Amino acid sequence: MNIKRSILLRVRIAFLVAVVFVLAVVYKLVEVQMIEGDHWRSLAEQSSLDYKTIKATRGNIYADGDDLLATSLPFYQLAFDPSLVSDEIFTSKIDSLSTLLSKFFRDHSSEYYKKKISEARQMKSRYLVLNRELVNYRQRQEMQQWPIFRRGQMRGGVIFEKEDRRYKPFKGLAQRTIGSLDSEDEGLAGIEASFNDYLNGQDGEGLYQRVAGGNWKPVNASTDVRPIDGYDIHTTIDINLQDVAQDALLRAVSTYNAEYGVVVLMEVKTGEIKAISNLERTKSGGYAELYNHAVGTNNDPGSTFKLASMLALLEAGKVDLTDSVDTGDGTIEFFDGKLKLVDERKGGYGKITVQEVFEKSSNVGVSKLVTENFGDNPQEYIDIIKSTGYGKPLGFQLMGEGEPYIKEPGDDSWSGSTLPWMSVGYETSLTPLQTLAFYNAIANDGKMIQPILIKSINRANQPVETFEAKVLNKKIASDETLEKLRLMLEGVVERGTAKNIKNDYYKIAGKTGTAQRLVNGRYYSQQFYASFAGYFPAEDPMYSCIVVIDYPKGWNRFGGDVSxxxxxxxxxxxxxxxxxxxDSFTPEYTAASNGTFPVIRAGRLEELNELCNELGIS
Incomplete structure (x- = not known):
């Protein structure tokens, strides 16, 4: 009986112990979930780990000669893990560190920083942003020598979180051509967009720990995948010539209160673009690079297209330079009077030669020649022009090239007025760069080449891909035709509509252009698109260039006066x-050899004086 009672007692005791244990477990669960839940959830969040993207550093964009056009500069946000600092170091150095922080950021007192850091240490915070203001690389190096920080991240707790920012050393020079980035550091326009995949590089991945406040702290784990920085892009831009071109264009668009202006300067033999500027009027009344009109904006070229008309006439054997053309009183009607073309000179030029028709830019003369010789077969005229490559896409290296358009007789919009109208540069749609490529071909012995802006893509100063101008047409016309075209282009400057830019030291060859602006399908007779395209020196061309001024205001609104x-x-x-x-000039165009320099009519005085001093002339 005693044995039975003893067993029952033991069972009851075991049961009570089990009940008490279960109740204790339940109580602890309730306590953890309900009473201490927030605390433990906070600790869980603080200790969570995750992999985050480590952005690759975007590649640089260089000018010819390795001047930086765009680069990514490193900036850093300063953070601190006070828990990593020993008591001895913290106590002895916190005052001096707080003083340096106050002096550097100049936003709070040293007492403020000391209190902020000390409170974070007491709360065992492992991540404290000391200031939201970013510091540059030089400032980071300076801070790494400060008290506590000089012990590094593991013993000094200092954290520099890198953030790249795109920087253009030359500010607005070729700004639109270089391009811009969006908020995600992806290319929006220009080189930045067209070569975005090369510049971007390959992002890496790193292990981060989430700490108090929802911030993420890099762990610097061995499993981190390092990013691969982007390729560098080397361009053909000459920064000095770019500066010259942009300054000259800015003065012109400002003087004439133009809507926008374009300059493209190109090496004749290589097709390398040495300067490209697009200045557009802003809402504030100033001028800035807002859009690449040289590449993307189509217009009726106006009288610069007369060079193509003359090429067709000469190449087909229809005319010679000495043939005479009666321009009458300077007016001519086509298409039953629905189209009337007039010459700039009131009363007309009367009877003049074909060469004079071009030099004086006679609308009557050119339209009369083209309609009389191609009126029965306008397709022949179109075919000759298009066979040169003019009117076809260039396949330019930047995205956004405007689609060229030269009408065909089979087009729905072709009418009885199209041929004469087209012969003087209307009812066509071409970009400044496409027109420049055509003029460059005349200067380059008939070889039409693709303008290029990018020379190479590099990794660690070594090219991984190089570019040269593609030949678009080995010979756009016969040597005889080319010689006559060059003679007429020189005559425009010697005697014609651009004689105001003739000088005694070197020859310029080119053609003026003035077209009525086409706005919403309507031509405006008092709004002009003024241009000049050509090359120099005429005897041995080195550079071709086009200048466009859109909608100049004032009395002088023509290509010869403005562009x-x-x-x-x-x-x-x-x-x-x-x-x-x-060295390429004939004696007539060479400076005197008696130790004196001819009168300099344009240029920057300081640079010209320096050049003269180097040459030992006065």
Whole structure:
């Protein structure tokens, strides 16, 4: 009986112990979930780990000669893990560190920083942003020598979180051509967009720990995948010539209160673009690079297209330069009077030669020649022009090239007025760069080449891909035709509509262009698109150039008055700085050899004086 009672007692005791244990477990669960839940959830969040993207550093964009056009500069946010610092170091150095922080950021007192850091240490915080203001690389190096920080991240707790920012050392120079980035550091326009995949590089991945406040702290784990930085892009831009071109263009668009202006300067033999500027009027009334009109904006080229008309006439054997053309009183009607073309000179030019028709830019003369010789077969005229490559896409290296358009007789919009209208540069749609490529071909012995802006893609200063101008047409016309075209282009400057830019030291060849602006399908007779396209020196061409001024205001609104002087200003500066050009001139166009320099008509005085001193002339 005693044995039975003893067993029952033991069972009851075991049961009570089990009940108490279960109740204790339940109580602890309730306590953890309900009473201490927030605390433990916070600790769980603080200790969570995750892999985050480590952004690759975007590649640089260089000018010819390795001047930086765009680069990514490292900036850093300063953070601190006070738990990693020993008591001895913290106590002895916190005052001096707080003083340095206060002096550097100049936003709070040293007492503020000391209190902020000390409170974070007491709360065992492992991540404290000391200031939201970013510091640059030099400042980071300076901070790494400060008290506590000099012990590094593992013993000093200092954390520098890198953030790249795109920087353009030359500010607005070629800004639109270089391009821009969006908020995600992806290319929006220009080189930045067209070569985005190369510049971007390959992002890495790193292990991060989430700490108090929802911030993420890098763990610097061995499993981190390092990012691969982007490729560097080397361009053809000459930063000095870019500066000259942009300055000259800015003066012109400002003087004439134009809507926008374009300059493209290209090496004749290589097709390398040495300067490209697009200045557009802003809402505030100033000018800035907002859009690449040189590449993307189509317009009726106006009288610069007369060079193509003359090429067709000469290549087909329809005319010679000495043939005479009766331009009458300077007016002519086509299509039953629905189209009336007039010459700029009131009363007309009367009977003049074909060469004079071009030099004087006679609308009557050119349209009369083209309609009389191609009126029965306008397709022949179109075919000759298009066979040169003019009117076809260039396949330019930047995205956004405007689609060229030269009408065909089979088009729905072709009418009885199209041929004469087209012969003087209307009812066509071409970009400044496409017109420049055509003029460059005349200067380049008939070889049409693709303008290029990018020379190479590099990794660690070594090219991984290089580019040269593609030949678009080996010979756009016969040597005889080319010689006559060059003679007429020189005559425009010697005697014609651009004689205001003639000079005694080197020859310019080119053609003025003035077209009525087409706005919403309607031509405006008092709004003009003024241009000048050509090359220099005419005897041995080194550079071709086009200048466009859209909607100049005032009395002088024509290509010869507005755009040609910009061309000359650029050419003058190159002439003054480039001794190689001087070697190509005939004695008539060479400086005197008696130790004196001819009168300099344009250019920057300081640079010209320095050049003269180097040459030992006065």
């Amino acid at each position: 040609a002087p910009v061309f000359k200003e650029i050419a003058d500066m190159i002439y003054a700085q480039n001794l190689q050009i001087h």
